[in-house]
Amino acid sequence: MKNTYIFTPEAKGFLIKGFIVGLILLAIGIAMNWNAGVGGGDHHGHAATLRTHLIANIYTVVLYGFWIGVTALFFLSATTLALGGWHIQIQKVLLAIGGTLPFSILLLAIFFAVFNHDLFHWTHDLYDPNSATYDAILASKRDYLNMGRFWVFAIAIFVLVLGLYFLWNKNLNEMDTNPSVKLFDKSRAIAAASIFILAMLVNTFGSWDWAMSIQPHWYSTMFSWYLMASAAVGMFSILFIIVFYLKKNDYLPHVNENHQHDVAKYMFAISIFWTYVWFSQFMLIWYANIPEETIYFTKRLHGYAFMFYISLALNFILPFLALMKRDSKRKSKLVLTIAVFIIIGHWFDFFNMIVPELIEGGGGFNLISVGAFVALASVFIYIALTTLSKYKDLSSSTHPYIKESYGHHI
Amino acid sequence: MSTTNKFLVGMFDDDQTLLKAVESAKNSGIEIAEAFTPFPVHGLEHKMGLRPTKLHTAGFVFGATGLVTAFSLMAFANAVNYPTNYGGKPTFALPAWIPIMFELTVLFSAVGMVISFYYLCNLYPGKQPKIIDPRLTDNMFALTFDISGDNEQTSKITEFLNNEGAVEVFEKDI
Structure with missing residues (x-):
């Protein structure tokens, strides 16, 4: 029985090939958009340059990857705190998805340090009444929207997220070598802290600062849980794909269709939750019809209508109809297919949050987007699998709750 | 319903014994009319061979x-x-x-x-409950067998139930 994951050269080769294909697509996309924005202004005042295309699309994928890592840690904490037992065998996979956090945090820090003027409109000189670009509305928000506050919050979030990841990693690794109830109690304490920090601080301020403030005039109180729900579905889909891959290679012998059924249930349930938040945000703004609020959807429906509706189809209609029946949640090949579509659908959703604001009027989705997604997704999965191969005990077979996971039956 | 059927009831005091009895009843071709448990027993519906609910x-x-x-x-x-x-x-x-x-x-x-x-479930307001044994909502488990048409089955099933560890076997008209 294999209980340590070996990251085989074939798997590595596959991901490296994926990375190279992504880079090639990115290069073709760059060549095709080489003259983007040259010659200046369309009817929106300024045209997106190649630089904007690259930054917007890569940032989208990085942010998606960061939030997938955060939701993986959040879900691990939530089930641990609720004394869940079924996930024990796959908790190392969750932790390995969290293992991409140092990488995504590094990339985010680079974006905030180097490209903050490209991403955040409010970083420009808007607060000086004598300046030509003075913006009275944003000036009233200057206590929140300023670079000093932004960096304090960003660094706090980075430190907290990394700290929680390393605490989890240490705790579960100690549990493998020297299991005890005391360690388990400690993991529940970490879980309690994680839930508060990840959901209340990281999710709230992270989504406000890094996604919502890209459109600084607009705000929505539903935005942060809309963003987290979006990433959570992507995380469960990736979890399912990795577990399926491990099962196919004879790892995790006691994981059966019951555990896969539970992951598929989460994909189904959080998809509906995402739709609920997405629709609530849309419907209230549509119904009230206040210009300062509708601007968000105007930008998405004019030029990005296809992306807008396809993300609803992929993220709601498809999983809702395909995963509704109990039997279909237990057919792992079907769920695998849906998982791939969901990952793409929520990438589109993240795209809709960010890119239409930076590249107005359409044209933001091209080979640069696809290339950035394929290349970075390969890197993220490569890091997750490398992390996974470092665990001595893949299925946590000495965990106090492992028997509950073995006997899980629904 | 007006017609009554005659049932042979085997009482068990453990869910695992009941599960085993269901399995060997299947193997020896004895048809179980219904199983009664005070709580949902995992895997019972698979062992009974019940079709999934619609x-x-x-x-x-x-x-x-x-x-x-x-x-x-x-x-x-x-x-x-x-x-x-x-x-x-x-x-x-x-x-x-x-x-x-x-x-x-x-x-x-x-x-x-x-x-x-x-x-x-054939339930409606004012329905008179047909109770096999009041202990079935508390701590006992039961398997029932329809013996209304066939009297020579009775002794065979009684023996089977005793072998399987039933604590009590009795007949009941419902």
């Missing part, structure tokens, strides 16, 4: 009915029969109807499934 399908059909009802009523009233201009808003206002469509989907599927469930 209640979910009924729930889907009821839900779809609710969705169509809500949509058609609102579309007919607001857009066709009596279109009213509220501040220039569209009369065919699909996004605004979705919450109501959702509510009616939930209402129809919930009420419909409760009624279907009562119908399938």
Whole structure:
């Protein structure tokens, strides 16, 4: 029985090939958009340059990857705190998805340090009444929207997220070598802290600062849980794909269709939750019809209508109809297919949050987007699998709750 | 129902013994009429060979009915029969109807499934309960066998039940 994951050269080769294909697509996309924005202004005042295309699309994928890592840690904490037992065998996979956090945090820090003027409109000189670009509305928000506050919050979030990841990693690794109830109690304490920090601080301020403030005039109180729900579905889909891959290679012998059924249930349930938040945000703004609020959807429906509706189809209609029946949640090949579509659908959703604001009027989705997604997704999965191969005990077979996971039956 | 059937009841005091008895009854070809347990026993429905419930399908059909009802009523009233201009808003206002469509989907599927469930379980207001043994809601488990047509089965099943660890075997007319 294999209980340590070996990251085989074939798997590595596959991901490296994926990375190279992504880079090639990115290069073709760059060549095709080489003259983007040259010659200046369309009817929106300024045209997106190649630089904007690259930054917007890569940032989208990085942010998606960061939030997938955060939701993986959040879900691990939530089930641990609720004394869940079924996930024990796959908790190392969750932790390995969290293992991409140092990488995504590094990339985010680079974006905030180097490209903050490209991403955040409010970083420009808007607060000086004598300046030509003075913006009275944003000036009233200057206590929140300023670079000093932004960096304090960003660094706090980075430190907290990394700290929680390393605490989890240490705790579960100690549990493998020297299991005890005391360690388990400690993991529940970490879980309690994680839930508060990840959901209340990281999710709230992270989504406000890094996604919502890209459109600084607009705000929505539903935005942060809309963003987290979006990433959570992507995380469960990736979890399912990795577990399926491990099962196919004879790892995790006691994981059966019951555990896969539970992951598929989460994909189904959080998809509906995402739709609920997405629709609530849309419907209230549509119904009230206040210009300062509708601007968000105007930008998405004019030029990005296809992306807008396809993300609803992929993220709601498809999983809702395909995963509704109990039997279909237990057919792992079907769920695998849906998982791939969901990952793409929520990438589109993240795209809709960010890119239409930076590249107005359409044209933001091209080979640069696809290339950035394929290349970075390969890197993220490569890091997750490398992390996974470092665990001595893949299925946590000495965990106090492992028997509950073995006997899980629904 | 007016007709009564004769049942042989084997009482067990442990769910694992009951599961084993169900399995060996299957193997030796004895037909079990019904099993009674005070709590859901995992895997019992698989061992009994019961077909999965169709209640979910009924729930889907009821839900779809609710969705169509809500949509058609609102579309007919607001857009066709009596279109009213509220501040220039569209009369065919699909996004605004979705919450109501959702509510009616939930209402129809919930009420419909409760009624279907009562119908399938043969329950209705004023029904006189047929109680095999009051201990079955407390700490005992039972397997029942229909012996109304066949008297020579009785001794065979009694022996089988005693071998399987039943603590009590008796006959009951229901």
